[in-house]
Amino acid sequence: MIAGAGGDIDGAVKAQFPLLERSVHGNPIVYLDSAASSQKPAAVLDAMDDYYRTVNANVHRGAYEIAAAATELMERARADVARFISAPSVDEIIFTKNATEAMNLVARSWGGANLGPADAIVLTEMEHHANIVPWHIMAAERGFEIRWIPITADGCLDLTDLDRLLDGAKLLSVTAMSNVLGTLNPIPRLAAAAHDAGALISVDASQYVPHLPTDVGALGADFMVFTGHKMCGPTGVGVLWARSELLDAMPPFLGGGEMILDVTKEGFRPNTVPHKFEAGTPPIAEIVGLGAAVRYLEGLGMDAVRAHEVSLTGYALRTLTDRHGDDITVHGPSEPAQRGGVLSFVYRDVHPHDISQVLDQSGVCVRAGHHCAKPLMRCLGVSATTRASLYVYNDTSDVDSLAEALDEVGALFGR
Amino acid sequence: MAGLEDLYREIILDHYRNPRHRGELESPPAHRSEGFNPLCGDEVVLTFEMDGDTVTDLRVGGQGCSISQASASMMSAAVIGRSAEEIRELTRAFKAMMSIHEETIGGDGSEAHDGAGSSEPGGGDGGSLRLGDLEALRGVVKFPVRIKCATLGWNALATGLDETVDAS
Numbered sequence: 413m414i415a416g417a418g419g420d421i422d423g424a425v426k427a428q429f430p431l432l433e434r435s436v437h438g439n440p441i442v443y444l445d446s447a448a449s450s451q452k453p454a455a456v457l458d459a460m461d462d463y464y465r466t467v468n469a470n471v472h473r474g475a476y477e478i479a480a481a482a483t484e485l486m487e488r489a490r491a492d493v494a495r496f497i498s499a500p501s502v503d504e505i506i507f508t509k510n511a512t513e514a515m516n517l518v519a520r521s522w523g524g525a526n527l528g529p530a531d532a533i534v535l536t537e538m539e540h541h542a543n544i545v546p547w548h549i550m551a552a553e554r555g556f557e558i559r560w561i562p563i564t565a566d567g568c569l570d571l572t573d574l575d576r577l578l579d580g581a582k583l584l585s586v587t588a589m590s591n592v593l594g595t596l597n598p599i600p601r602l603a604a605a606a607h608d609a610g611a612l613i614s615v616d617a618s619q620y621v622p623h624l625p626t627d628v629g630a631l632g633a634d635f636m637v638f639t640g641h642k643m644c645g646p647t648g649v650g651v652l653w654a655r656s657e658l659l660d661a662m663p664p665f666l667g668g669g670e671m672i673l674d675v676t677k678e679g680f681r682p683n684t685v686p687h688k689f690e691a692g693t694p695p696i697a698e699i700v701g702l703g704a705a706v707r708y709l710e711g712l713g714m715d716a717v718r719a720h721e722v723s724l725t726g727y728a729l730r731t732l733t734d735r736h737g738d739d740i741t742v743h744g745p746s747e748p749a750q751r752g753g754v755l756s757f758v759y760r761d762v763h764p765h766d767i768s769q770v771l772d773q774s775g776v777c778v779r780a781g782h783h784c785a786k787p788l789m790r791c792l793g794v795s796a797t798t799r800a801s802l803y804v805y806n807d808t809s810d811v812d813s814l815a816e817a818l819d820e821v822g823a824l825f826g827r
Numbered sequence: 828m829a830g831l832e833d834l835y836r837e838i839i840l841d842h843y844r845n846p847r848h849r850g851e852l853e854s855p856p857a858h859r860s861e862g863f864n865p866l867c868g869d870e871v872v873l874t875f876e877m878d879g880d881t882v883t884d885l886r887v888g889g890q891g892c893s894i895s896q897a898s899a900s901m902m903s904a905a906v907i908g909r910s911a912e913e914i915r916e917l918t919r920a921f922k923a924m925m926s927i928h929e930e931t932i933g934g935d936g937s938e939a940h941d942g943a944g945s946s947e948p949g950g951g952d953g954g955s956l957r958l959g960d961l962e963a964l965r966g967v968v969k970f971p972v973r974i975k976c977a978t979l980g981w982n983a984l985a986t987g988l989d990e991t992v993d994a995s
Contacts, residue, residue: 437830765867765892765976773830781867795868795890824835825843825893 421712421720426805428453439775442813447591447619447754447801448779449641452705456644459704460697471696472670472687486696489703490686496706497636498627499653506652506659506689507699511618512542514637514652515585517689518614519546521662522635526582529555533583534611536561536569536597537791538590541784543616547585561586563791567593567744574602578609586613588620588631592783592799593744594725594754596620603632612658618642622803623721623752625714628653640698644804645705649698652689659685666691709804717804721753724802728755728811735815739822743792753802756783759818762825764798770824774817833966834973835893842897847904850886852876860987861889862979869895871980873987880910887980894964894973899980901961911988918981920958924965925974 426432429451434441443451469479471486487502494502508514523546527533533547537560551558559577562570567590578584584606589596599615606613614635620626622643628636635658640649654662664671664682668691673681682688709717726748732740736759743756759767764780771778778800782789789795800814852874862871869891876884885907887899902921906914967977 763867763869763892765869765894765973769834769970769973770831789868795870824831824840 421716421804423807425712426807428455429805430454430457432805436775436777437773439773442774442776442810442817444800444802444806444810444814445777445779446622446642446803446806447783447799449647450622450644450803451805452646452701453644453708455708456646456701456704460646460701463697463700468697470693482696485700485703486694489699489706492703492706493651494653496626496710497621497653498629500629501656503684503686504653504656504659506654506686507694508637508650508652508689509648509695510641510650511616511637511639512546512650514639514650515542515614515616516546517652517665518585518635518637518654519550521665521689522658523547523550523554523583525661525663527551527554527556532557532559532581533585534559534561534577534581534606536586537563538567538569538593538595538785538788539585539587540591540616540618541786542618543585543587543614544787560787563788566746567595567792568750569595569597569602571598571601574605575609578605578611581606581609581611584611584613585616585635587616587618589617589623589752589754590744590785590788591619591754592756592785592788592797594751594756594801595744596624596750596752599631599633603634607632619752619754622709624718634658640702640705643702643705644708645702646698648695649702651702656685659689662689664688664691668692670694712804720804721802722748724806724808724811725751725753725755727808728753728800728802728814731808731811731815732757732818736818736822740818743797753806754799755801756797756799758794758797759821760825762821764796766825767798767818767821770821771814771817774813774820776814776817778814834970836963836966838960838963839893839897839901842900843893846887846896846900848886848900848907849888851888852884852886857884857886858987858991860983860990862983862986864891864895864975864979866975867892869976869979871895871899871983873899873980873983875984875987877911877991880912882906882909882911882914885984891979892973892976894967894976895979898964898977901964902980902984905959905961906984911992914984914988917958918985921961921964921981922978924958924962925968925978 431451467478467481469482471483490505491502494505547558564570588599603613612634615633617636617638621638635654637652641647671683671688671691673683739760741758745751768778768780778798780798781796854874857874857876860873870889872888874886875882885903887903964977967973
């Protein structure tokens with residue numbers, strides 16, 4: 413519980429996540445890896461279980477009762493997601509497998525139709541591989557240029573040369589919040605600059621939508637991708653949102669059932685959006701689970717979620733520094749209001765692999781590695797970091813457990 | 828700390844804190860071989876000299892976790908002065924030790940299986956060779972994700988030796 417945290421999130425939230433009742437190596441679990449994947453509240457687990465036990469049928473082409481009910485549940489989830497990000501139209505919500513597939517959809521479909529040898533796109537040095545590799549693949553095919561916005565020493569985007577980088581570019585694709593540094597990027601400003609330069613902006617919101625109130629219009633986004641499993645939902649479902657006119661003009665991504673209006677021996681006519689981009693049987697139970705996750709987060713209130721995380725991030729930064737002083741360096745912005753609850757740190761000269769191994773013995777779950785952001789790791793001059801990430805169910809006791817468990821690391825590897 | 832004694836044995840921590848044969852030989856003339864684990868960024872850079880069939884000197888460079896660096900350090904102490912054939916035998920024995928619980932390793936043990944199939948039944952004693960201090964790494968198999976750390980240097984050396992044979 414956070415006393416005076418400013419939000420309404422309290423200890424009751426943790427009790428809504430069944431997995432957090434278990435122990436690890438004899439210690440209560442301290443789950444600090446939500447940037448990789450969040451835990452799921454009972455409301456989400458129940459929604460998926462109920463779906464399989466009482467509704468399960470394929471969607472869209474069944475006249476019978478449960479097929480209609482399955483379709484209704486799936487489309488209700490689409491409406492939930494649209495409302496959650498203030499999308500102008502429900503039909504602008506495309507369900508994908510994950511954020512990675514959504515980004516590949518944008519690169520392959522929009523990029524394939526719009527990018528050629530004379531063109532350029534702009535990425536940033538803090539992107540996740542999911543917002544880099546699809547563009548590398550397309551660039552190798554199409555011959556367009558990829559430009560990079562650099563980062564500053566404190567882990568923010570260096571926008572000094574933004575206008576020059578955007579000059580003549582057709583797209584800026586950028587993360588709203590770094591999965592390594594927690595940095596919140598100024599998306600409205602970037603969107604305005606991109607639009608002034610005649611470019612579109614694609615936003616990787618995988619770390620943003622789960623943690624902050626999101627309004628695609630206020631952000632100024634043209635495309636936005638995110639994933640279900642980082643926002644209390646299940647794995648296997650992600651979302652692409654894009655403006656209707658963009659989606660209408662884009663060619664299909666995957667071909668198959670559901671994405672067509674007609675098929676002949678000579679060819680096919682694509683369906684309208686969103687179905688044009690949802691070939692094959694969708695992950696129905698997962699979509700139902702994502703809808704339940706959205707309603708769960710709405711019940712908490714995203715303003716309260718954000719307030720809780722700002723408060724807890726500030727507590728974590730203070731606690732780690734107070735206890736470990738110069739032994740610990742936390743990457744990224746020092747001001748909690750400018751970042752999310754993602755804390756990548758270096759502890760003495762101990763390798764992240766060893767840190768996470770020792771923390772695990774205390775039940776503390778953190779991630780060690782390059783966090784799918786190797787260009788960023790090179791900028792930071794490290795091969796890997798240890799990352800602790802916070803969410804609605806974390807509290808000050810979790811942060812205290814992390815800080816205490818780091819003592820064990822120091823005891824074992826001190827030299 | 829409780830639960831980790833099998834992984835972080837004192838001799839392993841000693842090799843991590845005081846790595847043996849640390850550094851790099853001028854290459855060429857020394858042979859050079861690198862091992863890289865993209866999962867965690869562990870990197871081992873080996874440079875070694877050979878006189879005929881014998882490894883006469885070897886240096887370990889690179890950076891990474893305690894297990895990868897200690898294992899490479901222990902390997903350096905074990906292989907200098909040995910013939911390529913002896914080192915291959917030692918490598919087979921070491922990797923057999925790293926895969927003795929392969930049924931519990933699941934999908935993570937693919938690399939640990941390399942060479943294990945060619946070792947003699949009850950592998951681990953390495954035939955005429957003894958693993959000696961290397962036995963301290965036996966506990967790593969209880970932590971399957973760390974097996975690739977322990978075998979990183981050994982795989983790099985095996986590749987490097989194969990290349991010197993191919994080149995001669």
